[in-house]
Amino acid sequence: MQFAKDSFFLALQERLAALSPGRTVTVNGTTVPAVVVTENLPPTSGEPQPNTFYIEWGEAEVVEGHAGGAPLMSLEVVISYYTLGSVASMVDRGRLQGQLDRELLSICQPPNAGKRDYTQSPSADLGTNVFWGQPSLGERKKGGVTDAGEEHQGARVERRARLTMYFFPEVVLV
Numbered sequence: 001m002q003f004a005k006d007s008f009f010l011a012l013q014e015r016l017a018a019l020s021p022g023r024t025v026t027v028n029g030t031t032v033p034a035v036v037v038t039e040n041l042p043p044t045s046g047e048p049q050p051n052t053f054y055i056e057w058g059e060a061e062v063v064e065g066h067a068g069g070a071p072l073m074s075l076e077v078v079i080s081y082y083t084l085g086s087v088a089s090m091v092d093r094g095r096l097q098g099q100l101d102r103e104l105l106s107i108c109q110p111p112n113a114g115k116r117d118y119t120q121s122p123s124a125d126l127g128t129n130v131f132w133g134q135p136s137l138g139e140r141k142k143g144g145v146t147d148a149g150e151e152h153q154g155a156r157v158e159r160r161a162r163l164t165m166y167f168f169p170e171v172v173l174v
Contacts, residue, residue, distance in 0.1 A: 001060060003115055004075065004130045004167035009037050009055055011113035011130075016053070019106055025052045035107075050156070051096070053104060054080045063166065070168045077165050079104060079135065082158030093157040101137055104161060108135055115167060128168050135161040 016023055017033040025034040028042065034052040048054055058076030081100050085093040112131035116123040138160045 001073070001075070001167075001169060003117055003126060003170060004073075004165065005037070005057060006118045007113050007115045007130050008077070008132070008165055009035065010116075010118065012053070012055075012107050015107035016103065020103055023051065023103065025049050048080070048082070050082055050084050051100065052081060053100075056080065073167055073169055075165045075167070077132070077163050079161045079163070080158065081161075082156045084156055090155065097140060097157045097159065101159065104135060104137075108132065108163070126170065130165055130167040132163050132165040135163045137161050 013033045013035040016035050023034045024031050025036065026032075027036060027045070034049075035055065036052060037055045037057075039057065056078045058078060060073060060075045063072040063074050081104070083093055083096040083100060084090055085096055111133065112129045115126040115128045115130050117126055141156075141158050
């Protein structure tokens with residue numbers, strides 16, 4: 001399952017770098033495209049950063065009714081992001097949230113990527129793909145704290161998008 005997760009994450013990260021090269025985040029002192037996997041962050045990473053897509057993995061299941069040799073698996077994916085806007089008055093939060101929504105929808109197209117083994121360099125093609133449905137953009141929420149750490153009603157505008165990813169596992173399930 002890890003190869004599928006890595007392939008999905010790196011496909012989105014590469015697509016964001018091509019679409020919006022200025023949308024970056026610093027993780028462990030390294031600047032990368034602003035797509036990160038929550039479980040890969042160190043426990044000391046602190047609060048999520050604004051204008052960054054955070055991937056969380058959910059429930060994995062064997063897809064029933066799939067005919068063929070290897071079982072088809074599904075994996076629920078949640079992508080969270082928020083903005084405080086780009087100006088001190090925060091009056092452009094909605095506009096920036098809309099831009100983040102468009103970027104997410106864009107980097108999820110096409111809805112597939114080759115599955116690769118990134119445990120080696122260069123990475124190896126595993127001969128199958130991961131594919132996914134269109135993200136469902138959840139309700140937009142307001143709240144949170146400002147960059148200065150002050151509690152401010154409605155300071156952040158955030159969203160949680162959901163999609164389901166599908167893949168064939170490398171190991172045969174019993």
